[in-house]
Amino acid sequence: MRAITVRSYGGPRQAQVVETEVPVPGPGEVRVRNQAVAVHPADTAVRSGLLGPLLGEPPFRLGWDTAGTVDALGAGVAGFAVGDRVLGLSHWFATRNGTHADFAVLPADRLAPAPDGLPATVAAALPLNGLAALQGVDLTGLTGGDTLVVTGAAGSLGHLAVQFALARGLRVLAVAGPHDREELTSLGAEFVERGEHLAAALRRVAPAGADAVLDAAGIGAPLSAALRDGGRFVAVRPPAAPEPERGIEVVVLNVVPDAAALAELAAMAADGRLDVRIDSVHPFEAAADAHARLDGGGTRGAVVLAL
Known part of the structure; x- marks a missing residue:
């Protein structure tokens, strides 16, 4: 699968798309086939080396959010089925489990249902932000x-x-x-x-x-x-x-994953009670362009990668 990885600190071109193995969900985990993911200042801070003294040396796979469909279930997972639309949050600083890839594996309790009327690009902008x-x-x-x-x-x-x-x-x-x-x-x-x-x-x-x-x-x-x-x-x-x-x-602020709150936010966005602003949508292969957009400042909403 494709994954966005930082192998050395530097500018936007250090957010590189590389090939790696598809992850296997363990007990209590869900594998999501991503349809869209958001790029955040936290990702650019990792890529640039701003947080290097805290993180140590790369490589790192980037990404906090997932928005897509359930692809596989680990043992003991209830409440989700293959094909369900979901969104979720991986707290990257705590887990280093980057979601910027074709597939992401998260604990089931970090995921929430995504309503059918909610576009994946909008769902991707919701978990962290x-x-x-x-x-x-x-x-x-x-x-x-x-x-x-x-x-x-x-x-x-x-x-x-x-x-x-x-x-x-x-x-x-x-x-x-x-x-x-x-x-x-x-x-x-x-x-x-x-x-x-x-x-x-x-x-x-x-x-x-x-x-x-x-x-x-x-x-x-x-x-x-x-x-x-x-x-x-x-x-x-x-x-x-x-x-x-x-x-x-x-x-x-140290954001805490909260599946119940995320489900409510997704429902609010789907029925128009919450306006989720999208600044720009970039192809997954153009991750460096998305990083450059954030580095340039003045974004008006989420910067999203579409898979």
Whole structure:
């Protein structure tokens, strides 16, 4: 089978498509024939060597998400049958079980049914980004009427987080580029244009300071000034977590696989209750192009590989 492997650190062309053996599911595991997978900043961080001091030397197979059909079942698996449409999450940093391949093997409890009306490209954008957005909003601890800043609000994770926060009755200050003003305000968020003096711009619309920040864009310490004393800063990228000050609590998001939540997200996306933004879809063989798209910045939704 084909798999996307990093053999040495470097630029997008180091995300190489190589031939390898088809994995065999063990007890409690499911083999999925992938139809689409998403490429994330976490993948590009591995490929570039940014995380090299933590990971050691390649090779690594990349990938967090799977979206496709059940191809084979390991012993003891119940609730799935060959041919079922599924989506799922492999926590790469914990497992190093990369899903960017023709086939992926995951524990059955990491998979959820994919509704028939949900395109595979959309399903692939949900596991990591959807669960991270949902759990990130949970970590803010906010309730109805509180003010939440979401950076990277035009990206896949941020755009989903805006929707989850609005559904909970929060006041959402959505930070993005000027081209996304109409999209974000149509959802019900208040738009704040990203820029050099972002914290001051946020203070102009929330003079008392926001109650929490969900920093999907990885802006980091400069955002702390937008928070009230005792607010909460949820960092999506650990290197961007600021030092605590003024009683601000800093929390680093570590997404947790949750099949039940993922099934609900898939159902919401299928019936139109959740808008899943797709930036671009690339052929699997063009993985390097997908990595280059992410490296270039300014993505507006998920970057997806179609198999």
